[in-house]
Amino acid sequence: MHSDRQHFDEMLLNSDGVRAPYAEYQKWFSNEDLTRLTKKSKEAEAFFRRTGITFNVYGQAAAQERLIPFDLIPRIIANREWTKLSKGIEQRVRAINAFLHDIYHRQEILRAGIIPVDLIARNDAFLPQMIGVAPPGNVYTHIVGTDIVRTGEDDFFVLEDNARTPSGVSYMLENRETMLQMFPELFSQIKVQPVSDYPKNLRRSLAACAPVHCAGKPTVAVLTPGIHNSAYFEHSFLADQMGVELVEGHDLRVVDGHIAMRTTEGYQVIDVLYRRVDDDFLDPLNFNPDSMLGVPGIMDVYRAGNITIANAPGTGIADDKAIYSYMPDIIEFYTGEKAILKNVQTWRCSEPDALAYVLENLADLVVKEVHGSGGYGMLVGPAASKREIAKFEAKLRRNPGNYIAQPTLSLSTVPIFAKKGLAPRHVDLRPFVLVSPNGMNITPGGLTRVALKAGSLVVNSSQGGGTKDTWVLED
Amino acid sequence: MLGKTAGGLYWMFRFLERSENTARLVEAGFRIALTRSSDPASEWKSVVTTAGVRSAYDAVYDHYSAAHVVDFLLRNPNNPSSVIAAIEKARTNARLVRTALTTEVWEAVNESWMALKEALKRPVKETELPTILGEIRRHSALVRGALHGTMLRTDNYDFTQIGTALERADNTARIIDVKYYTLLPSASFVGSTLDNVQWETILRSVSAHRSFRWLNNDDMTSANIAEFLILDSRFPRSLSFCSRNLEDSLSFLAKEYGQRMPCHDLIDAQRDKLRHLTIAKIFDDGLHQFITDFIRDNNAIGQQIEQDYRFIG
Numbered sequence: 001m002h003s004d005r006q007h008f009d010e011m012l013l014n015s016d017g018v019r020a021p022y023a024e025y026q027k028w029f030s031n032e033d034l035t036r037l038t039k040k041s042k043e044a045e046a047f048f049r050r051t052g053i054t055f056n057v058y059g060q061a062a063a064q065e066r067l068i069p070f071d072l073i074p075r076i077i078a079n080r081e082w083t084k085l086s087k088g089i090e091q092r093v094r095a096i097n098a099f100l101h102d103i104y105h106r107q108e109i110l111r112a113g114i115i116p117v118d119l120i121a122r123n124d125a126f127l128p129q130m131i132g133v134a135p136p137g138n139v140y141t142h143i144v145g146t147d148i149v150r151t152g153e154d155d156f157f158v159l160e161d162n163a164r165t166p167s168g169v170s171y172m173l174e175n176r177e178t179m180l181q182m183f184p185e186l187f188s189q190i191k192v193q194p195v196s197d198y199p200k201n202l203r204r205s206l207a208a209c210a211p212v213h214c215a216g217k218p219t220v221a222v223l224t225p226g227i228h229n230s231a232y233f234e235h236s237f238l239a240d241q242m243g244v245e246l247v248e249g250h251d252l253r254v255v256d257g258h259i260a261m262r263t264t265e266g267y268q269v270i271d272v273l274y275r276r277v278d279d280d281f282l283d284p285l286n287f288n289p290d291s292m293l294g295v296p297g298i299m300d301v302y303r304a305g306n307i308t309i310a311n312a313p314g315t316g317i318a319d320d321k322a323i324y325s326y327m328p329d330i331i332e333f334y335t336g337e338k339a340i341l342k343n344v345q346t347w348r349c350s351e352p353d354a355l356a357y358v359l360e361n362l363a364d365l366v367v368k369e370v371h372g373s374g375g376y377g378m379l380v381g382p383a384a385s386k387r388e389i390a391k392f393e394a395k396l397r398r399n400p401g402n403y404i405a406q407p408t409l410s411l412s413t414v415p416i417f418a419k420k421g422l423a424p425r426h427v428d429l430r431p432f433v434l435v436s437p438n439g440m441n442i443t444p445g446g447l448t449r450v451a452l453k454a455g456s457l458v459v460n461s462s463q464g465g466g467t468k469d470t471w472v473l474e475d
Numbered sequence: 476m477l478g479k480t481a482g483g484l485y486w487m488f489r490f491l492e493r494s495e496n497t498a499r500l501v502e503a504g505f506r507i508a509l510t511r512s513s514d515p516a517s518e519w520k521s522v523v524t525t526a527g528v529r530s531a532y533d534a535v536y537d538h539y540s541a542a543h544v545v546d547f548l549l550r551n552p553n554n555p556s557s558v559i560a561a562i563e564k565a566r567t568n569a570r571l572v573r574t575a576l577t578t579e580v581w582e583a584v585n586e587s588w589m590a591l592k593e594a595l596k597r598p599v600k601e602t603e604l605p606t607i608l609g610e611i612r613r614h615s616a617l618v619r620g621a622l623h624g625t626m627l628r629t630d631n632y633d634f635t636q637i638g639t640a641l642e643r644a645d646n647t648a649r650i651i652d653v654k655y656y657t658l659l660p661s662a663s664f665v666g667s668t669l670d671n672v673q674w675e676t677i678l679r680s681v682s683a684h685r686s687f688r689w690l691n692n693d694d695m696t697s698a699n700i701a702e703f704l705i706l707d708s709r710f711p712r713s714l715s716f717c718s719r720n721l722e723d724s725l726s727f728l729a730k731e732y733g734q735r736m737p738c739h740d741l742i743d744a745q746r747d748k749l750r751h752l753t754i755a756k757i758f759d760d761g762l763h764q765f766i767t768d769f770i771r772d773n774n775a776i777g778q779q780i781e782q783d784y785r786f787i788g
Contacts, residue, residue, distance in 0.1 A: 049589065050582050050585060050586055050589075051578075051581075051582060051585075052570070052573075052581065052582075052585050227567065227570050227571055232570070236570070236573040236574055239574045240573060240574040245476075245477055245480075245574070246573075246574050247477065247479075248479070250479075250788050251477055251478070251479050251788070253788070261477060262477065262478045262479070262785050262788055263476055263477055263478060263785070264476050264477075264478050264481045264630060264728075264732070264784040264785060265732050265734070266785075
């Protein structure tokens with residue numbers, strides 16, 4: 001999708017200078033030799049290949065392993081900006097957990113008429129199996145990745161609340177490691193808040209959510225669908241960094257009312273399972289009966305309070321794109337505060353007026369599937385051909401409730417290091433939030449995704465996006 | 476440790492060992508066909524037989540030539556013992572057990588996979604063969620070096636050693652199996668060119684043509700060679716050496732886990748048998764029978780280990 005409008009660039013001002021957070025970096029950069037940087041850029045790629053930081057692209061022959069391109073110009077966020085962002089994210093995540101507890105218990109928010117009952121009752125992401133289940137500490141979303149975009153100096157919007165199994169945190173960590181290796185001098189000149197505590201914090205946060213009657217040190221494990229999953233690298237990376245086992249469904253079974261993993265010395269009980277398997281595949285007895293990825297009976301163990309599943313099953317009801325449009329109301333309902341971070345204006349195609357507007361303006365809108373992710377199954381109006389729009393319109397008319405639409409935002413840009421020097425590209429930001437009964441922990445920064453094609457607004461790695469190291473400056 | 480992880484480590488190192496062994500067979504075959512043989516086709520045929528892939532080869536080709544055999548053993552992805560297939564499987568297992576490997580070991584195996592995939596992208600020309608075989612050997616050494624230098628000596632390490640020992644014993648035993656008739660005393664004509672060529676092939680296939688001379692004062696007799704391959708525990712590819720390594724690794728496991736398993740009885744029995752054997756006794760009882768039994772027992776131990784340590788559910 002291309003747009004001719006003037007974008008807000010986070011580094012370069014229209015005049016000659018740079019924005020304040022980039023001042024120190026610019027000093028360093030202007031003394032750099034472009035040939036050296038090009039060489040560094042190649043080194044980074046070789047480093048990623050060697051360490052195997054790859055992802056698999058679905059629908060491609062022979063399970064191709066690809067690299068997510070890494071751009072060596074950091075995205076820099078001022079301390080003041082981050083303080084505001086993190087407050088807004090914390091508020092949002094607090095509201096999401098309160099919402100989930102409510103929706104699976106008394107459903108006050110439905111009684112108050114704030115959200116239509118149908119939106120919950122007819123939603124595939126709502127799991128009746130979760131009704132009346134209270135996870136330890138009432139934490140539903142142990143890990144959240146809140147997607148944020150920026151359009152101006154003070155204009156931040158939440159694009160999506162990823163409350164199921166957000167991915168990308170390994171890139172956040174490896175991007176920083178790469179920068180530290182390539183440009184150690186930068187980090188002695190500029191004080192950047194560290195991100196490397198994430199794995200340690202994740203393990204502590206998960207352990208703090210262990211079942212209440214778990215005696216001793218809780219055993220944590222990461223559940224992966226296996227080496228063919230697109231995020232397998234991240235699953236093994238996180239297990240390794242936390243020092244916990246990486247298990248697959250066939251390593252697990254129910255033993256005496258607990259979930260246990262098959263070790264060389266017999267079965268060993270797991271207390272907290274950080275699962276990177278979707279709800280649908282978690283338990284063939286309770287959900288999709290064809291699933292080979294899950295553990296038969298795990299939901300029964302879960303409901304008996306003998307294992308913590310992170311994130312809890314059924315959290316998808318909170319990051320559903322149709323629910324998204326109600327987030328400002330949800331935040332206000334549970335926290336009594338106005339939302340700190342703005343929502344993007346959203347038309348719910350389930351509503352006739354909205355649908356009429358969307359059909360009228362398809363060429364200017366972004367239309368997304370309510371349950372879609374990864375940039376699949378969406379229409380980016382301004383970038384689509386007439387034929388693509390017509391095809392999409394037919395789909396939309398058949399099942400309007402399955403779609404929402406949003407205006408095309410004028411996303412901010414950050415320069416990338418291109419062949420001829422700096423070139424502006426659109427970015428978004430995914431900060432990672434850990435939730436436990438002891439509170440929340442947000443790693444400063446997060447994953448910056450960047451659309452590498454000039455003018456493109458699609459940052460998804462599956463659609464040719466890259467990543468950048470993200471710096472939050474010390475005060 | 477997960478049973479699956481133990482299995483992944485075991486197979487990762489079996490396949491690494493296999494890729495190296497296959498490369499060594501190609502190297503020996505190439506060398507003999509080039510320098511000594513009046514009948515290269517039969518040399519190449521015996522290389523394919525030793526690699527244990529005769530029927531797979533015969534399904535693709537109708538005759539034995541250097542180009543075909545080399546391509547089949549190095550590059551054919553459908554040949555499970557080809558270097559490329561073995562390194563691919565080793566790397567897949569490494570990905571599976573990545574949390575059980577040090578970064579150095581993982582990177583070494585990942586790099587060797589990347590490099591060999593690149594090197595074996597196109598058919599290997601005769602002129603490039605020595606370079607490529609050298610590269611395969613070097614990468615294998617890098618993985619092994621990273622393993623020895625960086626891995627904790629825990630059960631993780633034991634399973635890598637178990638996989639290596641079993642695969643290597645199997646490989647040496649198969650080399651003897653295919654060429655056993657040239658080692659029989661009755662077939663021995665000291666000084667005859669035929670035997671010298673066959674013996675040299677055998678020794679080169681286990682990279683021991685020089686070390687044998689060092690240890691045996693160049694006393695090339697069939698009995699000496701057979702004894703060296705089977706019973707000499709100084710030689711790191713002999714059956715006795717592999718068996719002892721296997722025993723060591725298994726006893727470390729028993730100690731660490733505080734429990735003996737059925738596989739311990741099997742390895743003890745094998746060790747007892749080898750300890751009391753002499754080469755004369757092996758020849759008396761029949762070399763071929765001995766080797767057939769050894770291959771069978773070696774496989775049985777492997778299967779018992781898979782079961783005892785719950786590689787699969």
